Amino acid sequence: MQFASVVCLAAAALHATEDQYSMFLVSVPAGVAEPKEAQAEVKFVSNGYILGPNNCIVTKTSGSALADKQACKTVIFRAASKPVISKAPVWIADVPAGFVPPQSLSGKPPISTDDYPSNSLVNGEQGTVVVRLIVGVNGKARDCTIAATSGYQALDNAAKWKLCRSLKLRPAMVDGVPVESINFTQVAFYQGN
Numbered sequence: 001m002q003f004a005s006v007v008c009l010a011a012a013a014l015h016a017t018e019d020q021y022s023m024f025l026v027s028v029p030a031g032v033a034e035p036k037e038a039q040a041e042v043k044f045v046s047n048g049y050i051l052g053p054n055n056c057i058v059t060k061t062s063g064s065a066l067a068d069k070q071a072c073k074t075v076i077f078r079a080a081s082k083p084v085i086s087k088a089p090v091w092i093a094d095v096p097a098g099f100v101p102p103q104s105l106s107g108k109p110p111i112s113t114d115d116y117p118s119n120s121l122v123n124g125e126q127g128t129v130v131v132r133l134i135v136g137v138n139g140k141a142r143d144c145t146i147a148a149t150s151g152y153q154a155l156d157n158a159a160k161w162k163l164c165r166s167l168k169l170r171p172a173m174v175d176g177v178p179v180e181s182i183n184f185t186q187v188a189f190y191q192g193n
Contacts, residue, residue: 023110023185025070026091027101029172030134030180035093037147038062040071042088048079048192059085064092074148074186076127089130089148091184102135102169102181110167111187117154125152126190129159133167133185137178141167147184159187 026035041060044051056072067090075088104110120126127150134143144164146156163185172181 023104024101024183025073025130025185026067026093026095027099027172027181027183028093028095029099029174030182032096033094034182035091035184038064038067038090038092040068040088040090041085042071042075043083043085044072044075044077045080045083046077048077049190050188051075051077062090062092064090067092074128074130076150077190078126079192091147096174098175100173102139102172102183105139105168105170111159111162115158115162116189117158120152120154120158120189121191124191125150125155127151127155127188129156129187129189131160131163131185131187133163133183135167135169135171135181135183137171137180139169139171141169148186150189155187155189158189163187 028035040058040062042056043059044056046055051072053072056075058068058071061068062071070090071088074090075086077086128148129146129150130148132145132147133141135141141164144160146160149156171178173179
């Protein structure tokens with residue numbers, strides 16, 4: 001079966017134009033309060049491949065303006081020419097002053113279309129996975145777990161496996177000193193339907 005267009009993006013690919021290049025929805029140094037999951041509601045239209053920032057707005061806040069910025073990145077979407085309202089998981093955290101999240105060393109997304117599971121393509125499975133991972137002072141990811149499922153185990157496992165096995169970063173810093181960090185990132189697997 002041939003697929004004309006497939007999108008498989010990690011957060012880095014979606015947000016490379018932001019002021020600070022970061023692939024994480026939220027990051028905190030290890031040892032501070034873990035980010036808490038909350039929920040926002042968004043309204044979107046989409047071509048089914050990418051949910052651009054101009055096609056998604058928060059209609060019901062999570063109670064945190066910073067967390068609400070995550071909602072259009074974590075919502076599971078579909079092709080929709082008319083506005084759709086959907087709930088989206090977000091994470092609220094108190095980020096201490098002087099904290100800088102881990103940064104990509106390659107400048108490239110850690111996941112590509114080659115990482116889309118072939119059985120998932122054939123079965124039309126698509127969705128957004130949110131992965132929680134710890135990045136050590138050596139810049140390597142470990143302890144990867146699914147924080148929000150795509151609804152498909154194969155997609156969840158592909159995102160978790162790829163991020164935990166191949167991600168190499170500049171570690172998080174607090175006042176210039178490398179620290180272990182807790183991070184949440186999303187991976188979007190979409191085929192356009």
